[in-house]
Structures are given as C-alpha cells and as structure tokens.
Amino acid sequence: MITEQERSIFSITTSIYNWVRENLFSSPLNVLITLCVFPFAFYLFISSGDWILNKAEWDAITRNTRIFLIGQYPQSELWRIGTVAFITTNLLGISWHLKGVVFQRLSLIILVPLISVILIPPIFLDISIGLRSWFALVSMGFLLGYLLSKFQNLSTRVLLVSWSLSMIIDFILLRGIEGFGALPYVSTNEWGGLLLTFFLAIIGIMLSFPLGIFLALGRRSNLPFVKGACVIFIESIRAVPLVTLLFMTLIIVPLLLPEGWRLDRVGRAIAAITIFSGAYMAENVRGGLASVPVGQTEAAKALGLGPLLTTTLIVLPQALRNVIPAIVGQFISLFKDTSLVVIVGLLDLVGIGKAVVLGNVEYIDQQAEVYVFIAAVFWVFTFSMSYVSQIIERSLGVGDR
Amino acid sequence: MVLYRKGIPIWRDTKIISWAAQILSTILVISLLVFLISNLLNAANNRGFSLGFDFIHQEAGFPISESVVDYKESDSFLHAFYVGILNTIRVAVIGIFFATILGTLLGIARVSTNWALKNLSLVYVEIFRNIPLLVQLFFWYFIIFQSFPKVQDAISLPGGIYLSNRGIFLPNLVFSTESAITLFACGCLIILMIFSLYKITALPETYFARIKRILVYMASAITIVILVYVLTTQLQVSIDTPELGKFNFEGGLRITPEFAALLLGLTIYTASFIAEIVRAGIQSVPKGQYESAYALGLSKTETLKLIILPQALKVIIPPMINQYLNLSKNSSLAIAIGYPDAFFVGRTMINQAGRAVPIFGMVMLCYGLISLMWSVMGNLFNRKTNVGRN
Incomplete structure (x- = not known):
C-alpha cells in the first residue's frame, strides 16, 4: 500500500520530472541547448560572485560614500540633505495606506537598501558610523509617517498637496536662500553624485x-x-x-x-x-x-x-x-x-x-x-x-x- | 468674408477666436525668433565672432586619430568634418549589422521552449537595457580595452590576432584593384544566382516553368564552374599579418580601442532593445496562424516563410528602424571615449576655428539628415506593407 504521504511525494517528483522534461529536454536540440547554457550560466554566476565577494576591492566606494551620494555639497550643511531625505521617507510612510500598492512598493524599494546598509556589519561594509546613523534616522522618518497614517488617514488630495509642497520645500532647503544666515546659498555647481x-x-x-x-x-x-x-x-x-x-x-x-x-x-x-x-x-x-x-x-x-x-x-x-x-x-x-x-x-x-x-x-x-x-x-x-x-x-x- | 455673424457676440464666435489665436500665436513665435536672432547678432557684434561659413576651406590643423579616407592636418575643415561623418557612418553601419544579428538571436531565444535559454536571454535584456549606455561605454573602454597589455607583450590569439592597449590587430586581406573588381563581380553573380534559384521555387507546375527551371539550373552549374575557376586561378590575394615592429604592430588591420569599445557598447545596448522587439513581433502572430498553416498542409519552413514571417516582420520592422535611428544618434557618445565621429570632430573644430554657431549647424544638419534617411525608410516600409490599415 502507498500511504498518502508517499503519494504526495511521488506526485511532486513526477511533476518536477515532467517540468524538467518539458522545459529543458523536450527535443534533441533542447538537450544540446540546455547542456550548453547551464555550464555557461553557472560559470558566469560563480565567477561574478567570486569577483564581487573576494577579488574586488570596494574601498574606492566605501571610503567615498559621501561624495558618491552628494558630491561636493558643503559638509557643514549636511543636515539639509538629511532633512530632505527625512521628509521624503516620512511622506512615503504617510502614503503607505493610500489606495493601490504603488507607494508600498516604492517605500520598499527605498527602505530595503537603506536598512540593509545599516545592518550589514562593519567588517563587510566599511562605511562611517555617521552615515549609518543618517540612514537610520531617515528610516525612522518612514516609521514615523507610517504610525501617523495609522492614526489619521489623510485623503489623497491632502497627500498630493503635501507631496508637491515637499518638492518646493526640498528645493529651497537644498539650494538655500542668498543672504539668509541659517540657510546659506549652495550653488548647484557644488551639487553632485x-x-x-x-x-x-x-x-x-x-x-x-x-x-x-x-x-x-x-x-x-x-x-x-x-x-x-x-x-x-x-x-x-x-x-x-x-x-x-x-x-x-x-x-x-x-x-x-x-x-x-x-x-x-x-x-x-x-x-x-x-x-x-x-x-x-x-x-x-x-x-x-x-x-x-x-x-x-x-x-x-x-x-x-x-x-x-x-x-x-x-x-x-x-x-x-x-x-x-x-x-x-x-x-x-x-x-x-x-x-x-x-x-x-x-x-x-x-x-x-x-x-x-x-x-x-x-x-x-x-x-x-x-x-x-x-x-x-x-x-x-x-x-x-x-x-x-x-x-x-x-x-x-x-x-x- | 463676414467678420461677425448676427446674434453671436464677437468674443464667442469660434471663427473670430480661431483667427485671433492664429494671429496671436504667429506674432508670438515670430517675435520669439526675432528676439533670439537679434540677441545672437548683437552678441556676434559685441564679442566680435563671425557667423559665416568662410572658414571651412581653411587649414584644419588638428590630427584625427583614425579615418577611412586619407586625412592630414593641412587638409581643410570641410574635409575633417567629412572624415568625422564617415567615422559616424562606419560605426553606425557595423553596429547596426551586429546589433540586428545579436538582437534577433536573443529575441528568438526569449520565446524558446527551453527554460534555461529563455531566462538567460531575459537576464541579458534586463541587465543591458537598464544601464545607461555611457556607463557601459566607460566600462568597455576603460576596463576591457584599456587594460589589454602593452604592445610588446600583446595577447596573441590563434589566427594571427593580437590584443593590446593600442588596439586589436587582425590579419588583413590585401588584393589588387583587378582582383577587387573580380571579387565584386563574383559576388554579384552569386547573389543573382541565389535570387533566381529562389524565384523558380515559387513557380507553378507548368511546362514553361519546367523549361525555365532547367535553364536556371544549367546556368547555375556553369556559373559555379566559372566562379571556381576564377577564384582559384585569377585572384591575387595576399594575407597581411600584423608583425611586431619596434614600437607598434606593423601591417594587418588595426581596430582602435575607441572604435572597438563604441562598437561593442552600441551593439550590446541596442541588441537588448531589438531582442524585445523581435520577441513582441513573434508573439504578435496568433497561434491559430501556425495551426491553420499546418492544417492546410504547409511544411514547417513554408509556414515560417509564407505565413509567420510576413506577419511578424510587419510588426518588427518599424520599431527596428527606430532602434537603428537610436543607434545612429547614440554613436555621438563617442565623444566620451574619444572616437572621432562627426560630433567629436565638430567639437574639435569649434575649439580650433572658434565658430560655434555655424559648426553646430553643420553637426545638427548631419544628424538631422541621418534621422531623415531613417524616417523616410520607415515611411516607405509602412506604405509598402500598409501597416495599420488592416
């Protein structure tokens, strides 16, 4: 007698077998193609993985992360960029509950790299503590916005207005105002990265x-x-x-x-x-x-x-x-x-x-x-x-x- | 013309409104043009630069690193620009050739029944079309072609090919003018032969057709005999292999790193777009078309030739021509890696002659003509196949 469990294992193996036969070995030509493609793909995958993890030296990037991110933007004015990033992630968090999944996916696309950069231990990713804390702060902005949207569901129209307003505020923040002490003017020539x-x-x-x-x-x-x-x-x-x-x-x-x-x-x-x-x-x-x-x-x-x-x-x-x-x-x-x-x-x-x-x-x-x-x-x-x-x-x- | 109609106030009369809008927009555009041109003339006056084309016969005085035709520094600006245009055309034509082949293969692979091949092609497409061409060009140029060893310790490949940081050196076929003419004639004969052989396969089964067929077969046989005789005895061809000289390779065909990187980048980038076009074209033919062709008793090749390809090509060719146009325009990125195409030569001419406005006009006109050529081709194709009318 075949037990229920054995039968299900049997059906899984036959379905895998069928899939492989249909998709990889359906004809002599396909067998040949599969036998050529697999080693090639495997070689590409292994050699590029080996290069990325072992051979490549990434200090040109990790030691210059700030320059890659913002260019020659003056160091004393970094808080302005942090604020802009904070506002943006905050708004993303607030928009999380908006109809459709667009904003959720957008947030994930931005948050996943941010958080993974924070969490990778310093042995593997040699970037400064300051940058990590900046990233953490920006991610907190998202959390804050998300919590806010939990308590107060804002309408689409309000969100649209706040997104447009945030663009203007971001631009003024980044560029600064000539002759205004708190926000000194940063010429766009100094923007970079x-x-x-x-x-x-x-x-x-x-x-x-x-x-x-x-x-x-x-x-x-x-x-x-x-x-x-x-x-x-x-x-x-x-x-x-x-x-x-x-x-x-x-x-x-x-x-x-x-x-x-x-x-x-x-x-x-x-x-x-x-x-x-x-x-x-x-x-x-x-x-x-x-x-x-x-x-x-x-x-x-x-x-x-x-x-x-x-x-x-x-x-x-x-x-x-x-x-x-x-x-x-x-x-x-x-x-x-x-x-x-x-x-x-x-x-x-x-x-x-x-x-x-x-x-x-x-x-x-x-x-x-x-x-x-x-x-x-x-x-x-x-x-x-x-x-x-x-x-x-x-x-x-x-x-x- | 009646200026106003009874009962309709002037500001509501569509006729008057449209006339007013017409006149207003005309005045706006013309005054904008007048404004720009008068500023240009003012600037020319104040800063003392000329807008004329009189400089083009003067001596160019700058070197161009590679050229299809003879060029020396004492040649005129016009000739230098001509060299640049030829370089653009050279990289565009060769790039289109390779991109079409690679893209078509990848596109066919995308609809393959083999899972591995299909996904390998998908990965290729998603990687290369999502990375800016400029970054790819930098990668090929600075990392691949510049990292080849010095000429003295060039990598030697079988077949007399050498890779070095001064370029790729290949053996070159050298033949006399008469041999070139003979070769050309042979090529024409072969094409003619293939064409007539192709034509007679489509003839119906009649008495005359049989005679025609026999005649064509006989003619082909005679042609082949003549061709074999001519090609084996009459041709003076020598192979010029590159030899390591004192400082550089001598002889052979040299492909500069700039040209190689630009060609590779354009080919790989454009092929990823062409692959998607080919895939879409193949998938645009409904399955029922295959099935009915088989039901009618057509063979696999006949189905492909008579039923599938004509329908798929109708969908494929217009966007393909668009990609050819994009490739031709993208070749202007040559300036980033120093390949002397039309735009690069134009830039150098501006530095040398200081006539920014007329030279920019020439460059824009050059690209405009290339685009015009492609769009004329696209329109001719559309008219011939009535795309969108059925």
Missing part, C-alpha cells in the same frame, strides 16, 4: 511631462501655424542626439539670450534634458490622444463642456492612461540620459565615479569596481521604475475595460 542625478531626473520629469502634453496638444491643434511650429520643434529635436543639445544649451543658448540672462551649468543641462525628453514625450502623448475615440469629444461637447474642459477632464485622462508604459519608458530613458551630463563636465554619479578613479592614484586599479557600482545603482532604479509602472498600469486597470 546621486543627489545631482536625482535632481536632474526629477526636475527633468516634472518639466518635460507638461511640455510634452502642450506640444502634443499643439500638434493636434486646428490652427495651422501652431501645428506647424509644434511639428517642426518636435521633429527637429528628435532628429539630433541629446549630447548635441547639451552642448548647444552650454554654448549656443547663452548667445541667443540677452547678456545678464544666465543659467548656471546645472540649469542649462536641465534645459537640454527637458527639451529633448519633452519632444519624445509629445510623441507618446500624441499616441494616447489618437487612441481616445472621437465619440468621447463629441459626447463632452454634447454635455456642454468647452474645449478646455473637454481636453482636461475627458480626453487627457484617458489618453495618458492608455500610454502609461510609454511614458514611464520615457522617464526611464530620461533617468539613464542624465548620465550624459558628465560629457559637459557636471559631476553626477558617473562624473563622481570618473573623478574618484582618475583623481586618486590609490583607486586607479578599482575602475571596474566603481563602474560596476554605478551601473548597479542605475540598474536598481530603472528596474524599479519599470516595476512600479507595471503596478500603476494594473491598478488603473489598463486593458481591463
């Missing part, structure tokens, strides 16, 4: 998104001149690489503006990134606009809505929802493209890496480690962005109607 990368990406996204919507609406306009101007703008920007635009805003745009109208280098880089990304965004939004049936506009008109209300209340929400993947894809490439500012001499994450390697003789042998670290940082963020985009898509029910 991950801080600058994030700054460029967030401001770029915030500016290029509305620009893209305006250009897309302009391209669909009934006024031939507006339409023509938008088409020429979009197509000529899309025709050239971002690097040329970065140099253009660096060298040519100051000549096109009257003397005295000067943007700093970071501002010029943001201008280039915004224009470039805005043109691509316009094409994405245009695709979304085209996907909204004409009946929607007609129905809105029949209900007595004017052109402005029809666009903002009826057409745009549907249009944008339809192209979320494309829009997030554009945000991801914008985030990756921020690395190009190193070519015009800004010290973003990549620029800092290059400076650390080339500036110190002791780290010249650790180039591989530095670039692998930078690649990993970029990878974590871009991959999370595409992951969050899938969640947003699901929570908005795209394709379910």
Whole structure:
C-alpha cells in the first residue's frame, strides 16, 4: 500500500520530472541547448560572485560614500540633505495606506537598501558610523509617517498637496536662500553624485511631462501655424542626439539670450534634458490622444463642456492612461540620459565615479569596481521604475475595460 | 468674408477666436525668433565672432586619430568634418549589422521552449537595457580595452590576432584593384544566382516553368564552374599579418580601442532593445496562424516563410528602424571615449576655428539628415506593407 504521504511525494517528483522534461529536454536540440547554457550560466554566476565577494576591492566606494551620494555639497550643511531625505521617507510612510500598492512598493524599494546598509556589519561594509546613523534616522522618518497614517488617514488630495509642497520645500532647503544666515546659498555647481542625478531626473520629469502634453496638444491643434511650429520643434529635436543639445544649451543658448540672462551649468543641462525628453514625450502623448475615440469629444461637447474642459477632464485622462508604459519608458530613458551630463563636465554619479578613479592614484586599479557600482545603482532604479509602472498600469486597470 | 455673424457676440464666435489665436500665436513665435536672432547678432557684434561659413576651406590643423579616407592636418575643415561623418557612418553601419544579428538571436531565444535559454536571454535584456549606455561605454573602454597589455607583450590569439592597449590587430586581406573588381563581380553573380534559384521555387507546375527551371539550373552549374575557376586561378590575394615592429604592430588591420569599445557598447545596448522587439513581433502572430498553416498542409519552413514571417516582420520592422535611428544618434557618445565621429570632430573644430554657431549647424544638419534617411525608410516600409490599415 502507498500511504498518502508517499503519494504526495511521488506526485511532486513526477511533476518536477515532467517540468524538467518539458522545459529543458523536450527535443534533441533542447538537450544540446540546455547542456550548453547551464555550464555557461553557472560559470558566469560563480565567477561574478567570486569577483564581487573576494577579488574586488570596494574601498574606492566605501571610503567615498559621501561624495558618491552628494558630491561636493558643503559638509557643514549636511543636515539639509538629511532633512530632505527625512521628509521624503516620512511622506512615503504617510502614503503607505493610500489606495493601490504603488507607494508600498516604492517605500520598499527605498527602505530595503537603506536598512540593509545599516545592518550589514562593519567588517563587510566599511562605511562611517555617521552615515549609518543618517540612514537610520531617515528610516525612522518612514516609521514615523507610517504610525501617523495609522492614526489619521489623510485623503489623497491632502497627500498630493503635501507631496508637491515637499518638492518646493526640498528645493529651497537644498539650494538655500542668498543672504539668509541659517540657510546659506549652495550653488548647484557644488551639487553632485546621486543627489545631482536625482535632481536632474526629477526636475527633468516634472518639466518635460507638461511640455510634452502642450506640444502634443499643439500638434493636434486646428490652427495651422501652431501645428506647424509644434511639428517642426518636435521633429527637429528628435532628429539630433541629446549630447548635441547639451552642448548647444552650454554654448549656443547663452548667445541667443540677452547678456545678464544666465543659467548656471546645472540649469542649462536641465534645459537640454527637458527639451529633448519633452519632444519624445509629445510623441507618446500624441499616441494616447489618437487612441481616445472621437465619440468621447463629441459626447463632452454634447454635455456642454468647452474645449478646455473637454481636453482636461475627458480626453487627457484617458489618453495618458492608455500610454502609461510609454511614458514611464520615457522617464526611464530620461533617468539613464542624465548620465550624459558628465560629457559637459557636471559631476553626477558617473562624473563622481570618473573623478574618484582618475583623481586618486590609490583607486586607479578599482575602475571596474566603481563602474560596476554605478551601473548597479542605475540598474536598481530603472528596474524599479519599470516595476512600479507595471503596478500603476494594473491598478488603473489598463486593458481591463 | 463676414467678420461677425448676427446674434453671436464677437468674443464667442469660434471663427473670430480661431483667427485671433492664429494671429496671436504667429506674432508670438515670430517675435520669439526675432528676439533670439537679434540677441545672437548683437552678441556676434559685441564679442566680435563671425557667423559665416568662410572658414571651412581653411587649414584644419588638428590630427584625427583614425579615418577611412586619407586625412592630414593641412587638409581643410570641410574635409575633417567629412572624415568625422564617415567615422559616424562606419560605426553606425557595423553596429547596426551586429546589433540586428545579436538582437534577433536573443529575441528568438526569449520565446524558446527551453527554460534555461529563455531566462538567460531575459537576464541579458534586463541587465543591458537598464544601464545607461555611457556607463557601459566607460566600462568597455576603460576596463576591457584599456587594460589589454602593452604592445610588446600583446595577447596573441590563434589566427594571427593580437590584443593590446593600442588596439586589436587582425590579419588583413590585401588584393589588387583587378582582383577587387573580380571579387565584386563574383559576388554579384552569386547573389543573382541565389535570387533566381529562389524565384523558380515559387513557380507553378507548368511546362514553361519546367523549361525555365532547367535553364536556371544549367546556368547555375556553369556559373559555379566559372566562379571556381576564377577564384582559384585569377585572384591575387595576399594575407597581411600584423608583425611586431619596434614600437607598434606593423601591417594587418588595426581596430582602435575607441572604435572597438563604441562598437561593442552600441551593439550590446541596442541588441537588448531589438531582442524585445523581435520577441513582441513573434508573439504578435496568433497561434491559430501556425495551426491553420499546418492544417492546410504547409511544411514547417513554408509556414515560417509564407505565413509567420510576413506577419511578424510587419510588426518588427518599424520599431527596428527606430532602434537603428537610436543607434545612429547614440554613436555621438563617442565623444566620451574619444572616437572621432562627426560630433567629436565638430567639437574639435569649434575649439580650433572658434565658430560655434555655424559648426553646430553643420553637426545638427548631419544628424538631422541621418534621422531623415531613417524616417523616410520607415515611411516607405509602412506604405509598402500598409501597416495599420488592416
């Protein structure tokens, strides 16, 4: 007699056996492929693991963590960055209970690396106590916000306002106010590292998104001149690489503006990134606009809505929802493209890496480690962005109607 | 034209509003342009730089590290820029070639029934498309190609290939002009032969078709005999292997580290996008299409050739052309690792001649033309296959 337990073990083994046979050894060719792929993958995995854990020397990164994170931002003003990070994690905690899992996943993506950095013992990760306590404090911000949201459930609208307000406060905090003692002015030229990368990406996204919507609406306009101007703008920007635009805003745009109208280098880089990304965004939004049936506009008109209300209340929400993947894809490439500012001499994450390697003789042998670290940082963020985009898509029910 | 209609107040009349908006926007855009251009002219006057193109025939006076055509420092700026454009085209064309092959293989692997292969390809795609191209370029250039040993102790690979920090040295085929022409003619003949052989397989079973087929077979046989004769006796080809000289390798084909890193980076990065396009294209053909093709008695190759590929290619080719355009534009990152493409040469020209505005115009025009070429190709394809009309 076969007992119940034996039968279940038997069924598990047969199902594993079936799975392996179907997915790995279903035909002679597949057997050959499997026999080639497995050793190759195994070798890659073992050798890269061996390199990361044993061979690689990570002091170029662990000894310069502060520079990688914030660049040349003055040491005496560190509390400002800590506050900004605190505000952000705090808001994330408050938003935890918001509908959908977007904020929960976002929080996890940010918190898991933070907490793991705090918890890894100093033998393995040689970073200063100060940095660890900063990270701990920032994580506490999340906990505080989470507890707050437990007691007082804030509405979406309040949260939206507080997020937008926090952006403004963050910017003022980081930049400081000229001639105000408590918050001395820190020129954006001193910003660097991950801080600058994030700054460029967030401001770029915030500016290029509305620009893209305006250009897309302009391209669909009934006024031939507006339409023509938008088409020429979009197509000529899309025709050239971002690097040329970065140099253009660096060298040519100051000549096109009257003397005295000067943007700093970071501002010029943001201008280039915004224009470039805005043109691509316009094409994405245009695709979304085209996907909204004409009946929607007609129905809105029949209900007595004017052109402005029809666009903002009826057409745009549907249009944008339809192209979320494309829009997030554009945000991801914008985030990756921020690395190009190193070519015009800004010290973003990549620029800092290059400076650390080339500036110190002791780290010249650790180039591989530095670039692998930078690649990993970029990878974590871009991959999370595409992951969050899938969640947003699901929570908005795209394709379910 | 009636300026106002009875009963409708002027500020509510859509006709008048649209005219007003039209005029207003025209004035706005034109005044913006006038504002920018007048500032430019002012700046040119005040700081004493010229906006003209008269400099392009002057001596360039800077070296370019690699070039397809002959170039020396005493050549004109125009010629230097031409060298840069050729370098851009060279890396873009070769990059597109390799990226297409690698990307297609990866895309097919993504829909493989083999779990291991499918996931290996997935890991490749997710890693390489999520890391900025610039970081990848730095990695290939500074860590791989710069870390090769000095020329004196270059790594020697079988087949006369040497890896050193001055570049990769390969044996080069050298042949005379006549041999080159002969080779070209042979190539054309082979293509013609394959094309006609392909054409006759599609002919229906008629009497004339049989005669045609026999004729083509005979012609092919004769062609092969001629080709074998020509290629074995008439060709003067020598292989030029790289030899270690006093300071560097002499002879052979040299691939500079800059070119190699740029090519590798562009290929690997773009292939990850092409893989996703190919995967989407293959998956866009419904399963029922395979099943009905088999039900109609078509063989596996016929199904693929006549049913699946035409439908999949319709979905694949437009975004593929977009990726080719992206690769061509991304080649401008050459400036980060010092490969002298159009943009890099343009930058050097600005330093040398000091004419930022016209040179930027030339660079932008160059990339604009490349983009235009790709979008014309995309449109031609769309018109030919009626994408979106069925």
